Amino acid sequence: MIRQLYGLLTLVVILAACQPESVTVAPFSTAVPFPTVTPGQLLHGILPTPDALRGNGGALANPATAMALANRATPTPQYGVCPPGAEPPFPSQPTAQQDRVTAIARFLSDGGSIPALDTLLYDQWGLLDETSTFRSDLDFTGGGTGNILLAYTTPETGGALLVLGCANGRYIPLYDVLTGGDFSPQIIFIGDMNYDGVTDLLYTAYGCSTTSSEDCTYETQLLTWDQGSGRFTSLFSRPITSAEPPTPSDIDSDQVQEVVVRLTNTGTAATGPLRTGVNIYDWNGVAYVLSITQLDPPRFKIQVIHEADDAFNRLEIEDAVSLYELANSDSGLRYWFNDEPDILRSYALYRLVVAFAYTEDDRLLPTYQAALQNELDPATAPVYTLMTTAFWDAFQSSYNMHSACAAVQSVIAVRPEAVGLLNRYGSRSPTYTAGDLCPF
Numbered sequence: 558m559i560r561q562l563y564g565l566l567t568l569v570v571i572l573a574a575c576q577p578e579s580v581t582v583a584p585f586s587t588a589v590p591f592p593t594v595t596p597g598q599l600l601h602g603i604l605p606t607p608d609a610l611r612g613n614g615g616a617l618a619n620p621a622t623a624m625a626l627a628n629r630a631t632p633t634p635q636y637g638v639c640p641p642g643a644e645p646p647f648p649s650q651p652t653a654q655q656d657r658v659t660a661i662a663r664f665l666s667d668g669g670s671i672p673a674l675d676t677l678l679y680d681q682w683g684l685l686d687e688t689s690t691f692r693s694d695l696d697f698t699g700g701g702t703g704n705i706l707l708a709y710t711t712p713e714t715g716g717a718l719l720v721l722g723c724a725n726g727r728y729i730p731l732y733d734v735l736t737g738g739d740f741s742p743q744i745i746f747i748g749d750m751n752y753d754g755v756t757d758l759l760y761t762a763y764g765c766s767t768t769s770s771e772d773c774t775y776e777t778q779l780l781t782w783d784q785g786s787g788r789f790t791s792l793f794s795r796p797i798t799s800a801e802p803p804t805p806s807d808i809d810s811d812q813v814q815e816v817v818v819r820l821t822n823t824g825t826a827a828t829g830p831l832r833t834g835v836n837i838y839d840w841n842g843v844a845y846v847l848s849i850t851q852l853d854p855p856r857f858k859i860q861v862i863h864e865a866d867d868a869f870n871r872l873e874i875e876d877a878v879s880l881y882e883l884a885n886s887d888s889g890l891r892y893w894f895n896d897e898p899d900i901l902r903s904y905a906l907y908r909l910v911v912a913f914a915y916t917e918d919d920r921l922l923p924t925y926q927a928a929l930q931n932e933l934d935p936a937t938a939p940v941y942t943l944m945t946t947a948f949w950d951a952f953q954s955s956y957n958m959h960s961a962c963a964a965v966q967s968v969i970a971v972r973p974e975a976v977g978l979l980n981r982y983g984s985r986s987p988t989y990t991a992g993d994l995c996p997f
Contacts, residue, residue: 759779
C-alpha cells in the first residue's frame, strides 16, 4: 500500500514538473461550451432574423445554434455563368438612370444577345453615339467570360459608366456611377496597370464648375476587381483632378504603369494662375500615390507670394523671407493684374517686417524704412503700407507680437480690401482670412 502511494505521489510530482510556468489560452478556444459565458471573448457574426433564432415553442434557441445559423457559408457567386440566349422584346427606355440600368440587366438576363443590346442602345434608345464606349470582350472578374463595359451620356444626369457581368445565370451591375458633365466618360487604359495579373480600368470624366464655364477639369479614377469583396475598388485614395487627362506610362521600366499628369494650363480668369509641370503617381504595393512632382519655375509674382505665405504659415521663416525677397527683386516674373506692382511690393515688405520682428532680425528697421519709401500720404498708400505702420508702432511700444497683430487687425477691419485683394485670384488659389495676415 505504501509502495502504491509512493508511486502515485511520484507520478504527481513528475506531471507537475512538466507543466509550463504560465498557461496561455487561445483567444477563441474551440472548447468553450455554450451557453456558458467566457469573460474577455468577443464573437462576431451577422445574426439571422429573430424567427430563425426561436425554436418550435417560440423560445430563444441555444446560443450555439444561433452562432451556427449566423455563420453559415454564403454561396460564392459564379461569375461567368451566363443565361441562355433568347430573343426578348426591346424594352422602352426608362426616364431614370437607375431604372435604365435595371432594364439593361433584365434584357440581358432574359437572353438578349450582345448585337441585340447594341441595337437597343444605339437605335432604340439613342443612348450611344461616337463619343460612347461599348465593349463586351473584357474579363474584369476572372470568370472566363466577357463583361460588358458601357460609357455613355444620359439625357438627364450627364455621363455614366456601367459594367455588367454574369453571375449565377443572370446579368448584374458590377459597377455603376454617374460622372456628370456633358460628355461620356473617356476610357484611358484597360489592362494590368500594376502587374498583379488583374485587368484594371483607368477612366476620366470631364466637367466644368457650376459657377464658371472656364473652370473645367478631368476627374480620373482607376478601378480593379477585388475577388475577396466581390466588387470593384479604387487604386487611388481619391480621384485625380487635372486640367488634362492623365496618361499611363512605364517610366522606370519596372512593368508597372505610372499615371502621368502633365500640368500645361497656365490658368484662366476663373482658376487664377496655375503652375505648369508634371505629377507622377506610382504603385506602392497598396495604392497609387503621388510619387514625383516636378513643377516649372513660377511665371507670376503672385505665385511666388503664395509659396512664401505657405512657408510663413508653417513658420519656415527663412524660406518665406527668401521668397518674399525674390518676388520683389525678380524682374522676369509677370503680373496677373495690371494694378499689382505697388500692391504686391507693399504686401511682400509688410510680410518681411512681420517675419523680421518675429525672428528679431537686424533687417527689421531697413525693411520698415523701405516699406515707407514714397508712401508718406496715408490716403494714397496701399493698405499693406498702413498695416506695416500699425504693426511697427504697436511693436515698438510693446515688443509683443500679439499686440502688434491686434493693431493690424484694426486696420483690416476698416480696410477689408486687405483680404479682398488677395482673394481675387481664382478658384485654384489660396483663400485668405484677416487672421492669416498676422497670425500671432
